[in-house]
Amino acid sequence: xxxxxxxxxxxxxxxxxxxxxxxxxxxxxxxxxxxxxxxxxxxxxxxxxxxxxxxxxxxxxxxxxxxxxxxxxxxxxxxxxxxxxxxxxxxxxxxxxxxxxxxxxxxxxxxxxxxxxxxxxxxxxxxxxxxxxxxxxxxxxxxxxxxxxxxxxxxxxxxxxxxxxxxxxxxxxxxxxxxxxxxxxxxxxxxxxxxxxxxxxxxxxxxxxxxxxxxxxxxxxxxxxxxxxxxxxxxxxxxxxxxxxxxxxxxxxxxxxxxxxxxxxxxxxxxxxxxxxxxxxxxxxxxxxxxxxxxxxxxxxxxxxxxxxxxxxxxxxxxxxxxxxxxxxxxxxxxxxxxxxxxxxxxxxxxxxxxxxxxxxxxxxxxxxxxxxxxxxxxxxxxxxxxxxxxxxxxxxxxxxxxxxxxxxxxxxxxxxxxxxxxxxxxxxxxxxxxxxxxxxxxxxxxxxxxxxxxxxxxxxxxxxxxxxxxxxxxxxxxxxxxxxxxxxxxxxxxxxxxxxxxxxxxxxxxxxxxxxxxxxxxxxxxxxxxxxxxxxxxxxxxxxxxxxxxxxxxxxx
Amino acid sequence: xxxxxxxxxxxxxxxxxxxxxxxxxxxxxxxxxxxxxxxxxxxxxxxxxxxxxxxxxxxxxxxxxxxxxxxxxxxxxxxxxxxxxxxxxxxxxxxxxxxxxxxxxxxxxxx
Numbered sequence: 001x002x003x004x005x006x007x008x009x010x011x012x013x014x015x016x017x018x019x020x021x022x023x024x025x026x027x028x029x030x031x032x033x034x035x036x037x038x039x040x041x042x043x044x045x046x047x048x049x050x051x052x053x054x055x056x057x058x059x060x061x062x063x064x065x066x067x068x069x070x071x072x073x074x075x076x077x078x079x080x081x082x083x084x085x086x087x088x089x090x091x092x093x094x095x096x097x098x099x100x101x102x103x104x105x106x107x108x109x110x111x112x113x114x115x116x117x118x119x120x121x122x123x124x125x126x127x128x129x130x131x132x133x134x135x136x137x138x139x140x141x142x143x144x145x146x147x148x149x150x151x152x153x154x155x156x157x158x159x160x161x162x163x164x165x166x167x168x169x170x171x172x173x174x175x176x177x178x179x180x181x182x183x184x185x186x187x188x189x190x191x192x193x194x195x196x197x198x199x200x201x202x203x204x205x206x207x208x209x210x211x212x213x214x215x216x217x218x219x220x221x222x223x224x225x226x227x228x229x230x231x232x233x234x235x236x237x238x239x240x241x242x243x244x245x246x247x248x249x250x251x252x253x254x255x256x257x258x259x260x261x262x263x264x265x266x267x268x269x270x271x272x273x274x275x276x277x278x279x280x281x282x283x284x285x286x287x288x289x290x291x292x293x294x295x296x297x298x299x300x301x302x303x304x305x306x307x308x309x310x311x312x313x314x315x316x317x318x319x320x321x322x323x324x325x326x327x328x329x330x331x332x333x334x335x336x337x338x339x340x341x342x343x344x345x346x347x348x349x350x351x352x353x354x355x356x357x358x359x360x361x362x363x364x365x366x367x368x369x370x371x372x373x374x375x376x377x378x379x380x381x382x383x384x385x386x387x388x389x390x391x392x393x394x395x396x397x398x399x400x401x402x403x404x405x406x407x408x409x410x411x412x413x414x415x416x417x418x419x420x421x422x423x424x425x426x427x428x429x430x431x432x433x434x435x436x437x438x439x440x441x442x443x444x445x446x447x448x449x450x451x452x453x454x455x456x457x458x459x460x461x462x463x464x465x466x467x468x469x470x471x472x473x474x475x476x477x478x479x480x481x482x483x484x485x486x487x488x489x490x491x492x493x494x495x496x497x498x499x500x501x502x503x504x505x506x507x508x509x510x511x512x513x514x515x516x517x518x519x520x521x522x523x524x525x526x527x528x529x530x531x532x533x534x535x536x537x538x539x540x541x542x543x544x545x546x547x548x549x550x551x552x553x554x555x556x557x558x
Numbered sequence: 559x560x561x562x563x564x565x566x567x568x569x570x571x572x573x574x575x576x577x578x579x580x581x582x583x584x585x586x587x588x589x590x591x592x593x594x595x596x597x598x599x600x601x602x603x604x605x606x607x608x609x610x611x612x613x614x615x616x617x618x619x620x621x622x623x624x625x626x627x628x629x630x631x632x633x634x635x636x637x638x639x640x641x642x643x644x645x646x647x648x649x650x651x652x653x654x655x656x657x658x659x660x661x662x663x664x665x666x667x668x669x
Binding site for chain 1: 559560563564576577578579580581600601602603606607610631632633634635636637650651652654655656
């Protein structure tokens, strides 16, 4: 890209300059990225002297996709503004969704409660205190009607944030509801998380099944919706690296885990006889926008290039849509503080800008009160407005990938790519994602990361305003959003009515059939579609999984 | 998890229970004969869980047998209420492990 002679001259001058700058006193901090990559004082064309523009950077919508996956990116269509929300009951969540829709949100996203996440019905006495607290309870088809009542779900996509243990029944309830409303499943848009690492590395699971069963369930949904074309516009999986990044792993590990996870699913589907282009174009990612501004932007650019190379070289995909790395963004919840909570607005705005400069397809921005409680109405509207300011006022969307050509950003993109390939090899050497989960190796990677981050904060190497720097005396934040204390009562009533209304004999027959399907290792979706249509609940279906496969506890602190 | 690691580093023995119901927590605490029950709650249901824990311990005649520590995404305005219910201390976001360790040494070593 640069003339050899010119580079030589730059390198010589740079050496001289570096000698001069060595004499300048530097602040007493370590100049590294959030992931620990050493950063030089200055970058010049010499740092990317081996770049071949067409090979390494290219054009948007063309290989290697470093600059973006679509030809005209945000000049054609802005990213989807999709705020993750849910609490209390489906009716209350529906009200919040309507408010966000009126205020300009362009996609919906359901945060479910801990019971729904773990396949437990609200009338299970062990879980009553949790009903509707950290999200919305969604455990039967009736909940889906209430959640989407009056919303244009035929035009706007819905994200169901559930994991493999519960994704098949929850999506099936949603599909049945949509079908009954007259929406053709061939056109139904939406997405679910369906990520095996979320309920293993990201959260502590409650009575889930072992990782290889979770992988099977995740792939059943991908196979039935996309490969078999029953719901071809669905995104049946989002490899949610965000959830494990939150624990303190680096940007390199974040991508490493995500790609290794994708590889595990792709290999499983190929082993079922599908071809790569039958399904891979509908797989998506959900990344974090964390604290290091340039590192995150370089991470998105590197991720697109790595995915392209994986699909081209490892899997020999032919369909261009298989080459496109699609990702949703969540700004980093773990960067927020309960101390001086208004500062969170600033953090979130900067992280959201990273995501836009990095070419995301959709985004959730955190609310400033989320270190303390679920978002209040005021806080969630500010979070939405943050995205709208970037989209409508800053003009950063005028041109695509505006940071391309920055010596630092290009160098860092290359550096991250190289480190991710190495880390991917390391994961594969530990048995890939499923092997690494079952042996506990991945947990030790996470545990070390948790520990490293906490130690860095305690010792002040990672600065956190309000926690270890610029600490002020402050009054406790009193505007705490509380979820409906009657939620459990309401949901127990709903489930009672459902059980009285439905044909219990028929439901039992479908659950028995599900047991056989699980035993035989067949795809669970067809029978779960039937069972949920008849009113089978999430807990009933997950209990069949538990019965057939047994429950699994992760080897966490060994 | 982070707290468990930090407490281990400080020389304490930690039984990481995972995601458990109140009944399981109490059962584990009795079986392992621990001094402290620590609950990490991020859902907003901290008041209900702490009440349930304390009342189950009372039912079993184990009131004051364990020091109860509660942490997680807990707003500061709830700290006093949690202490009234029976938590020895509460740790919201941004808490430092060294402070937890110091608290334990100060209050448990006196027993």
